[in-house]
Amino acid sequence: MDLLISLVINGLATGMLIFLLAAGLTLIFGLMDVLNFAHGGLFVWGAYTGVVTYAYTESFLIGIVVSILTGIILGFIMEKLIITPVYGNHVQQILITLGFMLVLQEMIKVAFGPNAIPVTVPSYLAGSWEIGEVIVIKYRVFIIVVGFIIFGIFHYILTRTKIGLIVRAGVINKEMVQALGINIKRVFLFVFMTGASLAALGGMLMAPYSGSIYAEMGMEFAILGFIVVVIGGMGSFSGSLLAAILVGLAGSFMAYYVPYLSLAVNMILMAIVLIFRPQGLFSMIRREST
Amino acid sequence: MNQPALLSKQNIIFAILLVVLVAFPFVADSRTLTILLTQIFIFGILAMSYDILLGYTGIVSFGHAMFFGIGAYSTAIMLKEIQPTIPVFIGSIVVGMVLAGILSFFVGLLTLRLKSHFFAMLTLAISGLLLVVAEKWRSVTKGNDGFTFRAPDVFKDRIVFYFCVLACLVIVFLILRRFVNSPLGRVLIAIRENEQRTRSLGFKTLHYKVISSIVAGVIASLAGSLYAISLRFVNTSMMTMDITLDALLMTIIGGVGTLVGPLVGSVVIEFAQHYLSGLARDYPIFERWIIFFGIIYILAVVFFPKGIVGSILTKISKWKQRDQVPLPESKERSK
Amino acid sequence: MENLLKLHNIHTHIGQYHILQGIDFEAKEGEVSVLLGRNGAGKTTTLKTIMGLTPASSGAVHYLNQDITKKPTYDIANLGIGYVPENQGIFGQLTVEENLKVAIRKETPEIMEKQEYVLNLFPDLKKFWKKAGGNLSGGQKQMLAMARAFVNDSKLLLIDEPSKGLAPIVIEKVMEAIVEMKKQTTIVLVEQNFLMASNIGDTYTLIDDGRTVRSGEMSELIQNDELKQKYLGIG
Numbered sequence: 001m002d003l004l005i006s007l008v009i010n011g012l013a014t015g016m017l018i019f020l021l022a023a024g025l026t027l028i029f030g031l032m033d034v035l036n037f038a039h040g041g042l043f044v045w046g047a048y049t050g051v052v053t054y055a056y057t058e059s060f061l062i063g064i065v066v067s068i069l070t071g072i073i074l075g076f077i078m079e080k081l082i083i084t085p086v087y088g089n090h091v092q093q094i095l096i097t098l099g100f101m102l103v104l105q106e107m108i109k110v111a112f113g114p115n116a117i118p119v120t121v122p123s124y125l126a127g128s129w130e131i132g133e134v135i136v137i138k139y140r141v142f143i144i145v146v147g148f149i150i151f152g153i154f155h156y157i158l159t160r161t162k163i164g165l166i167v168r169a170g171v172i173n174k175e176m177v178q179a180l181g182i183n184i185k186r187v188f189l190f191v192f193m194t195g196a197s198l199a200a201l202g203g204m205l206m207a208p209y210s211g212s213i214y215a216e217m218g219m220e221f222a223i224l225g226f227i228v229v230v231i232g233g234m235g236s237f238s239g240s241l242l243a244a245i246l247v248g249l250a251g252s253f254m255a256y257y258v259p260y261l262s263l264a265v266n267m268i269l270m271a272i273v274l275i276f277r278p279q280g281l282f283s284m285i286r287r288e289s290t
Numbered sequence: 291m292n293q294p295a296l297l298s299k300q301n302i303i304f305a306i307l308l309v310v311l312v313a314f315p316f317v318a319d320s321r322t323l324t325i326l327l328t329q330i331f332i333f334g335i336l337a338m339s340y341d342i343l344l345g346y347t348g349i350v351s352f353g354h355a356m357f358f359g360i361g362a363y364s365t366a367i368m369l370k371e372i373q374p375t376i377p378v379f380i381g382s383i384v385v386g387m388v389l390a391g392i393l394s395f396f397v398g399l400l401t402l403r404l405k406s407h408f409f410a411m412l413t414l415a416i417s418g419l420l421l422v423v424a425e426k427w428r429s430v431t432k433g434n435d436g437f438t439f440r441a442p443d444v445f446k447d448r449i450v451f452y453f454c455v456l457a458c459l460v461i462v463f464l465i466l467r468r469f470v471n472s473p474l475g476r477v478l479i480a481i482r483e484n485e486q487r488t489r490s491l492g493f494k495t496l497h498y499k500v501i502s503s504i505v506a507g508v509i510a511s512l513a514g515s516l517y518a519i520s521l522r523f524v525n526t527s528m529m530t531m532d533i534t535l536d537a538l539l540m541t542i543i544g545g546v547g548t549l550v551g552p553l554v555g556s557v558v559i560e561f562a563q564h565y566l567s568g569l570a571r572d573y574p575i576f577e578r579w580i581i582f583f584g585i586i587y588i589l590a591v592v593f594f595p596k597g598i599v600g601s602i603l604t605k606i607s608k609w610k611q612r613d614q615v616p617l618p619e620s621k622e623r624s625k
Numbered sequence: 626m627e628n629l630l631k632l633h634n635i636h637t638h639i640g641q642y643h644i645l646q647g648i649d650f651e652a653k654e655g656e657v658s659v660l661l662g663r664n665g666a667g668k669t670t671t672l673k674t675i676m677g678l679t680p681a682s683s684g685a686v687h688y689l690n691q692d693i694t695k696k697p698t699y700d701i702a703n704l705g706i707g708y709v710p711e712n713q714g715i716f717g718q719l720t721v722e723e724n725l726k727v728a729i730r731k732e733t734p735e736i737m738e739k740q741e742y743v744l745n746l747f748p749d750l751k752k753f754w755k756k757a758g759g760n761l762s763g764g765q766k767q768m769l770a771m772a773r774a775f776v777n778d779s780k781l782l783l784i785d786e787p788s789k790g791l792a793p794i795v796i797e798k799v800m801e802a803i804v805e806m807k808k809q810t811t812i813v814l815v816e817q818n819f820l821m822a823s824n825i826g827d828t829y830t831l832i833d834d835g836r837t838v839r840s841g842e843m844s845e846l847i848q849n850d851e852l853k854q855k856y857l858g859i860g
Binding site for chain 1: 676697698703708714716727773
Binding site for chain 2: 029035037082085086090091092094095096098099100102103106107109110114219223226227230260263264267268270271274275278
């Protein structure tokens, strides 16, 4: 029983981190028809800038703020310089975002050195609770809570505000949104920057969880993010949460019971979904909830 | 482009280049340069195979390294387990090619129906999966540690191997040039330009795309076999994304859809990698030489989507056109 | 009366295709101007070019005495042009309420009043206020699309084939609504259904192969059987 609970908590925490990455990916894809292969670069840049700030100021909170700011700024630059010139051309989009990913990843090594940097959990989040026989690590719970709060905020924005309404309408029909007098490019930029900031935040939260950060983790997590986006259904925000939790749980249980299958399982899951149900497993849920 | 005549300008240039490359080992006695050129040829073959996908069919695959890896492992395993002789080596190339062909057939059939984004991701996933399999299947692959093996004795002479690889390069180039200029190649180009229209003209585009991916996969496997021999070592890093990225960089920077472009790209990148890593001892920034290529690559995608060779060819054809302005057009203008 | 909208020698390319090859067209304030022509003549593209969705490659679109040829779509919409596309462009997963809300720029009292007016015009929309747009019937979708284009105090409505795929009784309702809306706005209508077009149109413009071939008063066209035969295949 205690094992079960700790595996669930583990899976949920990982799932939340993937969710932060995938939420931006899925919205950007749904709205702009752009699959951003450089999204992992935002994740890793968020982690590095946040961790360095955290080490320097000794304030985890300031680190988080800085990582989010990094995401916003990089998102702005990326959208303007990398994405805008290749709107509508899928092959070029794939090529250019992948190239930018490469540059971002190597720039990390230039700016912060090629070696992994150790990160510690801030003291007030360190340690664990003992509930009966179950040991619950505080930081994992923290990640889960933050993840659900973020989901709540964005779910509210998407379903209850005008900008959210415009984003949802844009996912369905961009041309019509423009014909109703809305500058869709500005909405694109807004969504892109928001998605970038979430990815950066994900990277920062990831850092103390895994204990160290390294340049390649961006691509590794981005692949999980792609898997989640595919399983959850491109453009579906709620779908990406469910899929992220699924992938997180699958990863945590597999890593315990059949370790050599843990990554493979998610890959196979994605391949099956892509082949048999390219619109995503949870695309029905999206239709009902909106 | 018409079927090039035997004595066309293009062929003459190629022939001169070939003579230079054949003469090279006899003239210049540089071991490093011979090895570097061998490496360039091998990656040239890989990049050309990638160009069949990207340049001629217009699909972006992130899984190309798996075919390279299959070739490398086929050769390494067979030479180690059977015996390091030439017949086994040739046999291993064939085995690698057949395996790669079968795999690319099934992968293509599964993935090529999908749109570009999904295709790219699925190839990423499948090659990731294969990498995991290779890493876990340690009894055969020895995982990331890899294993060394003995190459056939003739290849101990670097120059013999140099000629062997050069011959492969020339043969592959000629075959692929034939292929892209054939009616089949025309259909592939039509798919690249507008898949929907090609389909509405009655072509089963999926079939053609699968053929393209088989050709690319088989050639990539050959490159992998040669690469394994050149290192006398093999490990799972030969199936990673990095290999695919190398092929991608070479193809884009050299020029997609030209076949010669990827070769030029291979020259540029291998030389740069070699010399920039040399510079890195004094200037650490050059350790990250890939950044420069990343930036050049991004600029190329946006501003010179045709790459080095493509841009030059466009310049030449424009220049030629200016020389011989067709008369009717000039009449029109004077009206 | 003033020309609200004027197209002069419009050429539009879509990809490599030269779709519009010289469209001249005017819409006078307060009238219903109908674009007529065979399938594929370029009527829909003409509307899209006015909206800036398929921008003209040459020629000029003037609206309220300003050149809007090169303006982006959202600017054009914000100048008071409402657009009802051929497939209605309903956001299927959004409710009727949300569909209207996307269009409303600012919830001012006047606009809310206008919304009330529109909803009285189309009582069905009020009835299915919380229903997803995709679940409406064809006629209701048409009404929602028209309401959405109209709600922002639009000075000009571009409506693309409102009768397409609708039952005759529904077409009747749509026609009534257009006649009612005409009291407050100018309308450019693309219509294949000649009966409907001739009933509510004031002027006509005939388009063939991407060119304007003739325009004039609707009454004149109704009597000209030769013209109808030649370009519309009727009469």
